[in-house]
Amino acid sequence: MSLVEPSPMKPGDDLDGLLRAFFRSQMPDPWPAPPVPRSASVVTMRPASSRHPLMRSRFALAASVALLLLGSLFLPGRFTHDLKPGSDAEGLMYGRDVERERMRQEMKSKHFEDQNKAGPGEGDGGPIHDSDEFDLPSMK
Amino acid sequence: MNNGTMKPTPPPADVHRTNFEILYERHSREVWALAYARWMNADTAMDIAQEAFLRLWKQWESGETILNPRAWLLRVARNLAEDYAKSAFRRNGTHPPQTMNGVQAHDPLPLESLEREETFAQLREVMEQLPKADREILTLRYALDHDTGEIAELLSINATAVHMRLSRARQRLAERLKATGVGQLP
Numbered sequence: 001m002s003l004v005e006p007s008p009m010k011p012g013d014d015l016d017g018l019l020r021a022f023f024r025s026q027m028p029d030p031w032p033a034p035p036v037p038r039s040a041s042v043v044t045m046r047p048a049s050s051r052h053p054l055m056r057s058r059f060a061l062a063a064s065v066a067l068l069l070l071g072s073l074f075l076p077g078r079f080t081h082d083l084k085p086g087s088d089a090e091g092l093m094y095g096r097d098v099e100r101e102r103m104r105q106e107m108k109s110k111h112f113e114d115q116n117k118a119g120p121g122e123g124d125g126g127p128i129h130d131s132d133e134f135d136l137p138s139m140k
Numbered sequence: 141m142n143n144g145t146m147k148p149t150p151p152p153a154d155v156h157r158t159n160f161e162i163l164y165e166r167h168s169r170e171v172w173a174l175a176y177a178r179w180m181n182a183d184t185a186m187d188i189a190q191e192a193f194l195r196l197w198k199q200w201e202s203g204e205t206i207l208n209p210r211a212w213l214l215r216v217a218r219n220l221a222e223d224y225a226k227s228a229f230r231r232n233g234t235h236p237p238q239t240m241n242g243v244q245a246h247d248p249l250p251l252e253s254l255e256r257e258e259t260f261a262q263l264r265e266v267m268e269q270l271p272k273a274d275r276e277i278l279t280l281r282y283a284l285d286h287d288t289g290e291i292a293e294l295l296s297i298n299a300t301a302v303h304m305r306l307s308r309a310r311q312r313l314a315e316r317l318k319a320t321g322v323g324q325l326p
Contacts, residue, residue, distance in 0.1 A: 023283035
């Protein structure tokens, strides 16, 4: 027994064939892939920390402020400790120059005293050598 | 009517993904066929089918477990197909000219294919005049090649009702095709 009663179409008309061909032409070929749920990739790719997006930026701001405060406390003290007497804001080399000048003056005084001890006439009128001719210790 | 959902612990995302793809492979054609029977438009039917599956995914993501995904998908697809009638998209008519008469454009188009497409367009027009139940059962029978038992299960009716509906649908279609002179493929 046929499931479908005979159609009123003429013999030879293939309604089943027509319908099958029609629906076959309508169905997408190839069949499309399943839709990609957008939220799925977001859920799997999202790191745990990004659940609180403000926390990271707040932590970075707090760390920056703390670093700034520590720097302002320690750095001036370090520069003050390293400066020699006589130095100024222009640099540390100024303290060395003062020391070198002081040693030069001492050498001149000693040389002058030695000349005086040797007696008048000896070395009289001799020019006082320029400080550059003395063998000054290296400051380096 | 039971909506088929409850609230247990949801499985991991990768399991969801695998189940989703299996369900799509098994049931997407049925979902498409139901939507197609409503609108007689392959693209619209595919949009509705994909939207139904995306909603299934969202249900899973929200922690819902769907006990009968097939029934859930078919019900959602029916609702989406009905809602589509109310949407501004359909009211405003945004279909491109190539699909306004339901015939997809193909270039170049040989004469035989042209005649074939013309026959299909006439068949589509006739089917659009049939009751929705007729279109539905014809689509399940001829688009999906479902047998009586499968159609009965899908439509939640018994086999005798399937025979009767299918027979009457074919008879009505044949009468109208005869009246319009559409009988067989060129």
